[in-house]
Amino acid sequence: MSFERTQEKLKILADAAKYDVSCSSSGSNRSNTSKGLGDSTGMGICHSYTEDGRCVSLLKILLTNHCIFDCAYCVTRKSNDIKRAAFKVQEVVDLTINFYRRNYIEGLFLSSGIFKNADFTMERLVAVAKKLRLEENFNGYIHLKSIPGASDELMREAGLYADRLSVNIEIPTTEGLRLLAPDKKREDFIKPMIKVKNEIIQYKAEKKVLKATPKYAPAGQSTQMIIGASGENDFQIMQTSNHFYKNYNLKRVYYSGYVPISYDNRLPQIGSEVPMLRENRLYQTDWLMRFYGFDVSEILNDQHRNLDLDIDPKLSWALRNLHEFPIDVNTADKRMLARIPGLGMTSVYKILNARRFRLLNWEHLKKIGIALNRAQYFMVCSSNQFERRDLTSEQIKGFILQNSTSKYRKTLSNQLSLFG
Numbered sequence: 001m002s003f004e005r006t007q008e009k010l011k012i013l014a015d016a017a018k019y020d021v022s023c024s025s026s027g028s029n030r031s032n033t034s035k036g037l038g039d040s041t042g043m044g045i046c047h048s049y050t051e052d053g054r055c056v057s058l059l060k061i062l063l064t065n066h067c068i069f070d071c072a073y074c075v076t077r078k079s080n081d082i083k084r085a086a087f088k089v090q091e092v093v094d095l096t097i098n099f100y101r102r103n104y105i106e107g108l109f110l111s112s113g114i115f116k117n118a119d120f121t122m123e124r125l126v127a128v129a130k131k132l133r134l135e136e137n138f139n140g141y142i143h144l145k146s147i148p149g150a151s152d153e154l155m156r157e158a159g160l161y162a163d164r165l166s167v168n169i170e171i172p173t174t175e176g177l178r179l180l181a182p183d184k185k186r187e188d189f190i191k192p193m194i195k196v197k198n199e200i201i202q203y204k205a206e207k208k209v210l211k212a213t214p215k216y217a218p219a220g221q222s223t224q225m226i227i228g229a230s231g232e233n234d235f236q237i238m239q240t241s242n243h244f245y246k247n248y249n250l251k252r253v254y255y256s257g258y259v260p261i262s263y264d265n266r267l268p269q270i271g272s273e274v275p276m277l278r279e280n281r282l283y284q285t286d287w288l289m290r291f292y293g294f295d296v297s298e299i300l301n302d303q304h305r306n307l308d309l310d311i312d313p314k315l316s317w318a319l320r321n322l323h324e325f326p327i328d329v330n331t332a333d334k335r336m337l338a339r340i341p342g343l344g345m346t347s348v349y350k351i352l353n354a355r356r357f358r359l360l361n362w363e364h365l366k367k368i369g370i371a372l373n374r375a376q377y378f379m380v381c382s383s384n385q386f387e388r389r390d391l392t393s394e395q396i397k398g399f400i401l402q403n404s405t406s407k408y409r410k411t412l413s414n415q416l417s418l419f420g
Helices: 001-016 088-101 120-136 153-160 174-178 184-209 234-248 276-291 311-319 343-352 364-367 393-402 409-419
Strands: 047-050 054-062 107-111 139-146 164-166 221-227 250-257
Touching: 001 054, 001 088, 054 088, 088 107, 088 120, 107 120, 120 139, 120 153, 139 153, 153 164, 153 184, 184 221, 184 234, 221 234, 221 276, 234 250, 234 276, 234 393, 250 276, 276 311, 276 393, 311 393
Parallel strands: 054 107, 107 139, 139 164, 164 221, 221 250
Antiparallel strands: 047 054
């Protein structure tokens, strides 16, 4: 294989992989003055996080962008007139090792279009990881994308060589998937998730008895949903996430705002705004569910089916539940402190530690680092200041927005129109 052809494949298959956000990707470009492979790999480098929180740079590519399916939302769908390419197993192994030796990457994120069938594709993904581990003695991070419909045997083998596995459910609802990808079945996405979940549980149990038991997908499994392609509201999206967190022990659900790539009348047309702000609000809601003790029904429900775009979901919940406030920071438990807008969990723990020694007032809270711009309207402390305020939710919202800035402010008015 010529150097030029390898470069061409890398450009095509790294570019096709950019639509998958389930490796916490962010663009990176490393210049190379010695005319090595590094110059053309900016779109192929992403950042991810290991189980212990360490950030690693990954080579992010598809094995191939050939696909037997014709999903309307996918750039690699079989009916799309694009340049196609495919790596051989050994080519991906060689690229990974060469990039690693040049200190460009610390690991590999490998996905693929589906060619021939699910098992044929998954077998090659597993072969890459297996060669890296056994033949190259590669101990870097490997994230493999599970192929919907792959056999249990291949999924079991994949987890023995990959640090993380993920299968994208793609569209949040069964109805949306049926509309945009009629050849796919939701159960084909669920089957590998169940297998990975059960294998993780089994291997952890066996390792307690036998220390030599190998690790199985030690960084767990994740999934991704495309947002804004099929008309679901935020309540439906977060109900789906909640279901997968509770039933499949997922580490993360990723939300990817749909990038219009088709003139298909079932989809937002090319030129439509990518819902970046909505995507951000969904991530904030996801965080509240996983780390702040919120139930999805508290944030979204039949009466409030879409997230507010002008304020974050915790503030939105607080303004709808003013009867829960103000909260006394000197007596409230951790759960209630975490519900005060403007307080992150780090601030909550600082308050819990500091109040062991004295009653806290506003000056103490400022020194701790509490952002009082929004928090002051929802809490009281050892001070008379602010305690006599009797403001409505609209007044509080107005004061907060007046003194707030957001990197999404420019897109706010456009995206609000989507919910008119």
